[in-house]
């Protein structure tokens with residue numbers, strides 16, 4: 119069904135979720151690896167608004183923003199549905215996906231980056247958001263039941279990226295005892311070979327995070 123390309127960056131969790139979706143659907147694609155320090159004319163042409171990856175190119179049409187891309191993929195390739203069929207459940211999945219990007223992801227990253235007096239507050243705030251997700255995932259193998267769906271792909275960054283954030287700052291962000299369901303869910307998710315196949319190496323990610331966090335901290339230090 120037409121040519122599919124992903125403009126992405128292998129260390130970006132937003133891009134990994136697109137690769138997971140395409141693989142689950144059995145869609146062949148070409149990966150255009152972007153150097154985010156020196157953005158290509160192709161990226162600027164196809165995502166002039168945000169200038170960010172991922173961008174999906176399908177038959178020359180471009181779609182940006184990973185959650186929007188996931189919905190497009192699910193509508194165009196209807197095999198192995200990602201979103202629930204029921205309109206209410208579908209909406210609820212979108213709610214939690216938005217919540218986990220806006221609160222859980224940014225909160226966890228903020229906790230990893232914070233230093234000094236800010237640290238404790240940032241970790242508590244991240245835990246507050248994670249606790250809502252823990253409740254939503256409680257007792258479920260995957261978010262939508264027995265197969266991996268839209269919300270699983272959205273929160274799919276948790277197992278690897280959280281462990282990297284924890285290692286960068288030698289702290290615990292999601293303790294097993296506090297978040298048993300997120301832990302169980304992470305294990306189930308990571309057991310799938312297709313999921314592991316698309317992940318960047320933990321070492322490369324750790325190095326990338328060290329550099330990014332140090333850079334962001336130095337920016338903040340200069341502001342003060």
Ligand SMILES: N[C@@H](CCC(=O)N[C@@H](CS)C(=O)NCC(=O)O)C(=O)O
Pocket residue numbers: 127129130131132154169170171172182183184185
């Ligand atoms: N909300 C966007 C976030 C995408 C995003 O932040 N991409 C990062 C890579 S992880 C990026 O392209 N950064 C380049 C920049 O900000 O200049 C999505 O879901 O696609």
